[in-house]
Amino acid sequence: MEPMRRVSILLYGVAAAAGLLPLGAADLNGVRSVYILQMPRGMDQYLANRLTNLHVFQIVTDPKRADAMLTDHVGATFEDQLETLLPSPEPVKKVDLPPEKPKTAGPGPMMPIDTETKLPTVHSTFGASKGTLFLVDPKTHQVLWSVYEPAKGSDSKEMDRTANDIVIRLKKDMNTPKK
Numbered sequence: 001m002e003p004m005r006r007v008s009i010l011l012y013g014v015a016a017a018a019g020l021l022p023l024g025a026a027d028l029n030g031v032r033s034v035y036i037l038q039m040p041r042g043m044d045q046y047l048a049n050r051l052t053n054l055h056v057f058q059i060v061t062d063p064k065r066a067d068a069m070l071t072d073h074v075g076a077t078f079e080d081q082l083e084t085l086l087p088s089p090e091p092v093k094k095v096d097l098p099p100e101k102p103k104t105a106g107p108g109p110m111m112p113i114d115t116e117t118k119l120p121t122v123h124s125t126f127g128a129s130k131g132t133l134f135l136v137d138p139k140t141h142q143v144l145w146s147v148y149e150p151a152k153g154s155d156s157k158e159m160d161r162t163a164n165d166i167v168i169r170l171k172k173d174m175n176t177p178k179k
Contacts (some may be wrong), residue, residue, distance in 0.1 A: 027144045028174045031135070033058045035066035037081060040130070041154050043072070046163035047133075056171050068144060069136050079141070086138055133166060145173060 034057040036044045047070065048059045060066050063085040071078055131150025134143050147169055151162040 027137070027142075028135070028170075031057060031067045031144065033060045033065055033067050034135070035060055035063040035069050035085075035138075037069060037071040037078075039072045041151070041159060043151070043159060043163065044070075046159050047166065050160075050163045050167040054167050054171060056167055056174070063138070066138060069138050071134050071136060072130075072132065074134050074136065074143065078136070082138060082141070135170075145170065 034051065036048055036059065038044055039047075051057050052059055057068075063069065069082070071081075132148045133146065135145040136143055147166055149162055149166050149169070151158055153159075
């Protein structure tokens, strides 16, 4: 596990040096309210408790009121969740549809399958990087801050300790002057 952590730190450093990632915490100063997405083992609840008790951010239950979102994953799954929570406004297009032809059952006992029904995307945390958290700007989809702090156990005291360590690190990073 240690080599993987070293590689991610190296890649993060290279990306920051190339100007692909923001250095410092200037972007964090504009964040006042945070919406926390659901996380495994109730980590979202422990984080909400610690963020509120240490007066770091105001936790909101309406994603439309959030300046940032705290999540344990980024990528296509996160983008789908963000689109579900904050749908982008699309102009309503009126389309004239041709009259429908009556559907007839095919041979045998099977009924026709409705191929136009779209099921919601299944969100899975399988293969997610456990212990990594991201603070994301919902408007720009930019990662403002991230941390890797895996819990050493799943009991409530350990989860609370991990949440406390994460919030203390966030608070420290917010107070660090930009270079």
